[in-house]
Amino acid sequence: MKRTMTLNLTEAEMSVLERLCEGKGLSKTALVRQALRLYKSVDERLERGEKVFVESADKAEKIELMVL
Amino acid sequence: MKQAIGTIPLFGLGSGKFHDAVLFRGIDLATLQSIEASWTPMFDAAAAENRPEDAHWEWAAKALQALQNPLNYELFGIEADGETQGMMLVVKGGAKCFSRHPEHPRMPLVYVDFLATAPWNRRGLIETPTYKGVGRVLFMSAVSLSIEEEFAGRVALHSLPGAEAFYRGRLSMTDMGADKDYQNLRYFELSTTQAKQLISAGP
Numbered sequence: 001m002k003r004t005m006t007l008n009l010t011e012a013e014m015s016v017l018e019r020l021c022e023g024k025g026l027s028k029t030a031l032v033r034q035a036l037r038l039y040k041s042v043d044e045r046l047e048r049g050e051k052v053f054v055e056s057a058d059k060a061e062k063i064e065l066m067v068l
Numbered sequence: 069m070k071q072a073i074g075t076i077p078l079f080g081l082g083s084g085k086f087h088d089a090v091l092f093r094g095i096d097l098a099t100l101q102s103i104e105a106s107w108t109p110m111f112d113a114a115a116a117e118n119r120p121e122d123a124h125w126e127w128a129a130k131a132l133q134a135l136q137n138p139l140n141y142e143l144f145g146i147e148a149d150g151e152t153q154g155m156m157l158v159v160k161g162g163a164k165c166f167s168r169h170p171e172h173p174r175m176p177l178v179y180v181d182f183l184a185t186a187p188w189n190r191r192g193l194i195e196t197p198t199y200k201g202v203g204r205v206l207f208m209s210a211v212s213l214s215i216e217e218e219f220a221g222r223v224a225l226h227s228l229p230g231a232e233a234f235y236r237g238r239l240s241m242t243d244m245g246a247d248k249d250y251q252n253l254r255y256f257e258l259s260t261t262q263a264k265q266l267i268s269a270g271p
Contacts, residue, residue, distance in 0.1 A: 024175055030218040034176055037140050037161020044137075 070094040078199040089148035095131045102152045110187035121228040130157050144209045154185040154202035171259040177222035178214040221263025226253035
């Protein structure tokens, strides 16, 4: 069963959402769903004590991702 | 929870005819028991040199993983003759679900984490396998899920060495080479264009 919600976004947030939707070929619903899945998967790893890193393309920089 | 999606034809290599099988989404205890009771003894009985690379996969643990995280995981299974003929675990969100294909880098996709057919459907274990096409039907379920999720049919996976020819040759996926960050297994992707071609080609 699916449930409906109203999402209040600022102009800037909506603009980013629309740009991402266009770039990824997703509807707003599908994009928010993907964002939620990614957030959950990262959060679960951190909860297990794992670390999530983002590495620059030239591998010169590696940043640990922190999630509030 | 297990839900029947539909009836699909599987080609019986012994009978030379198509047989009805049921495609399921999800899993239940009966399926896990069927795998444990029927698959495991055949894998265990295989000579070491013939033992499939996936014989050690623990489907009960994978089912638990999927049930605990329905947001990111989906399980599919095929049943015929009262037996589980194949199982697949896919991921539909998270770090694995970004395309590496030059056709559409970083676009979302469905990632096949595990796909296995029953031991009696494998040529390496049985001289005349019971059914042909179980792996293909399961893979096409991943393509369907990808379309349902608005991912345009894109699917990715890391292949065990013994299955590479199947993904490269039979499913026409793009072989993107060995992935040093994933046990050196080769990474394959089905692009949007390849998905359309695969669907047009039919079963």
